[in-house]
Amino acid sequence: MTNVPKRPQAIRGGLVAFPSEGAVRAADLLIEDGRIAAIVVPGEVLPDEAEHVDATDRLITPGLVNAHTHSHLAIAKGVSRSWTLELHLHNGPWTGGGQNLDDRHLLAQASAAEMLLKGCTACYDLVLELPTPSPDGMFATAAGYLDAGMRAVVTPMLADRTFWQAIPGLRDSLPESAQASVDAIRLASSDVSLAACERILAEWPHDRAMVRPGLAPTIPLHCSDEFWRGARALADRFGAPMHAHLAESKIQAISGRARYGASLTAHLDRLGILGPDFTAAHGIWLDADDLAILARNGASVAHNPSSNFRLGSGIANVPAMVAAGVQVGLGSDACSCSDHQNLFEVMRLACYLSRTASFDPDDWLTPGDVFDMATRGSAQALGMQDIIGDIRVGLAADLVFLDLGTVNFTPLNDALYQLVFAEEGRSITRVMIGGRTVVEDGRLTTIDYPALRNRLNARAQEIFAANAPRRAELAAIEPFVKHFCVGLAQGRIELAGSAQA
Numbered sequence: 001m002t003n004v005p006k007r008p009q010a011i012r013g014g015l016v017a018f019p020s021e022g023a024v025r026a027a028d029l030l031i032e033d034g035r036i037a038a039i040v041v042p043g044e045v046l047p048d049e050a051e052h053v054d055a056t057d058r059l060i061t062p063g064l065v066n067a068h069t070h071s072h073l074a075i076a077k078g079v080s081r082s083w084t085l086e087l088h089l090h091n092g093p094w095t096g097g098g099q100n101l102d103d104r105h106l107l108a109q110a111s112a113a114e115m116l117l118k119g120c121t122a123c124y125d126l127v128l129e130l131p132t133p134s135p136d137g138m139f140a141t142a143a144g145y146l147d148a149g150m151r152a153v154v155t156p157m158l159a160d161r162t163f164w165q166a167i168p169g170l171r172d173s174l175p176e177s178a179q180a181s182v183d184a185i186r187l188a189s190s191d192v193s194l195a196a197c198e199r200i201l202a203e204w205p206h207d208r209a210m211v212r213p214g215l216a217p218t219i220p221l222h223c224s225d226e227f228w229r230g231a232r233a234l235a236d237r238f239g240a241p242m243h244a245h246l247a248e249s250k251i252q253a254i255s256g257r258a259r260y261g262a263s264l265t266a267h268l269d270r271l272g273i274l275g276p277d278f279t280a281a282h283g284i285w286l287d288a289d290d291l292a293i294l295a296r297n298g299a300s301v302a303h304n305p306s307s308n309f310r311l312g313s314g315i316a317n318v319p320a321m322v323a324a325g326v327q328v329g330l331g332s333d334a335c336s337c338s339d340h341q342n343l344f345e346v347m348r349l350a351c352y353l354s355r356t357a358s359f360d361p362d363d364w365l366t367p368g369d370v371f372d373m374a375t376r377g378s379a380q381a382l383g384m385q386d387i388i389g390d391i392r393v394g395l396a397a398d399l400v401f402l403d404l405g406t407v408n409f410t411p412l413n414d415a416l417y418q419l420v421f422a423e424e425g426r427s428i429t430r431v432m433i434g435g436r437t438v439v440e441d442g443r444l445t446t447i448d449y450p451a452l453r454n455r456l457n458a459r460a461q462e463i464f465a466a467n468a469p470r471r472a473e474l475a476a477i478e479p480f481v482k483h484f485c486v487g488l489a490q491g492r493i494e495l496a497g498s499a500q501a
């Protein structure tokens with residue numbers, strides 16, 4: 001990686017939070033070549049030539065890892081109305097469409113800026129380009145993260161069925177003029193998209209320790225079986241991780257049974273898609289059999305509680321996932337469906353939400369559990385567990401420094417509990433990635449934020465103005481989509497099983 005400090009750094013005087021131990025203790029750290037070279041008890045001698053980094057009154061944590069987001073939707077903060085997931089997808093062509101190649105880089109930077117300022121040092125980014133992903137688009141997204149100094153897995157979102165085609169019966173339920181409108185929105189064939197993916201994976205120009213490519217067939221119902229198999233073959237050939245939204249809404253679960261005659265998870269298992277390199281986002285409408293399948297395959301779930309609340313998607317039973325042996329990481333999801341990319345909020349929500357799953361407090365997630373999910377669990381989902389996610393000798397020095405003098409940590413009774421239950425990111429003083437300081441005194445050192453802000457505001461205006469006709473067209477159809485989808489979720493509308501993929 002570029003810009004790794006040449007001199008070793010000795011970080012002295014801080015408290016350190018260790019995810020694997022679920023504990024906080026005083027320790028000094030030696031950083032060499034961007035990695036943690038030693039962890040010693042306070043006061044133990046560190047090399048004289050090392051640059052001294054004073055961590056007095058600081059809590060040091062590993063960088064938080066966002067296991068699920070979408071940088072192309074960083075343009076759409078505050079745009080989403082009272083939308084379910086389906087209405088969010090229906091409006092996708094204007095909230096996330098109409099972007100150009102420069103926007104890929106800009107929006108990756110915007111996403112990175114927000115995450116870095118909130119203590120997140122790596123993310124899993126699922127990026128949409130229509131009608132098909134492009135090598136240039138993915139490379140530009142990756143360059144945005146690299147310029148910000150942030151790690152990421154960048155994956156093209158893949159689909160050969162549109163939202164209106166994916167839910168059996170939806171398109172035919174619309175009035176004829178609306179059918180014509182949605183039919184006009186087309187996606188490339190799976191062959192065309194897979195050829196683009198092959199080039200993305202084969203020609204990836206960036207340092208994979210910082211930013212690596214993956215594949216994201218976006219939603220099971222949105223991809224033909226042939227597309228899924230092709231994506232799996234490419235992922236195996238290039239050692240790329242896979243990611244998909246799985247059983248995010250009740251409508252998806254119902255539609256999956258109608259289309260496949262089996263649960264979405266069982267269907268993917270039958271196709272041979274699942275494995276330790278597979279991350280299922282959301283996983284709300286999963287039963288015990290589905291969880292057993294995911295666990296048997298060593299797959300991860302990216303839990304996105306804020307997005308699940310915002311879209312009214314339901315409550316993911318994370319304690320049941322953990323009990324079944326499924327790996328769990330935490331994600332914010334996109335700015336359009338959870339408005340923020342703040343893993344502190346996500347940790348707190350995940351912890352609170354687990355309390356609704358059981359009357360027995362022994363079943364609840366603890367702050368130690370969710371801190372572990374937001375670090376080691378998410379790192380595993382990214383396939384970067386050998387590089388990041390913990391404070392351990394040999395891992396990268398991706399570190400967050402929090403001021404213990406803020407109101408969140410005063411009085412200081414239990415740093416880990418206060419980190420999860422009281423902190424929102426405002427105590428962050430410094431963020432390091434690979435030993436390089438990317439945030440100092442609350443400011444980004446790698447990004448000219450005022451300039452970025454001006455460009456973002458200008459592009460948001462331009463893009464949404466250009467997308468206004470499409471927005472109006474979709475708004476006219478929205479009541480019909482809403483009627484069908486709400487009816488399906490409420491059981492007023494039933495799907496005939498088609499059992500065809």
Ligand SMILES: [Zn+2]
Nearest residue numbers: 245281333334
């Ligand atoms: Zn998502």
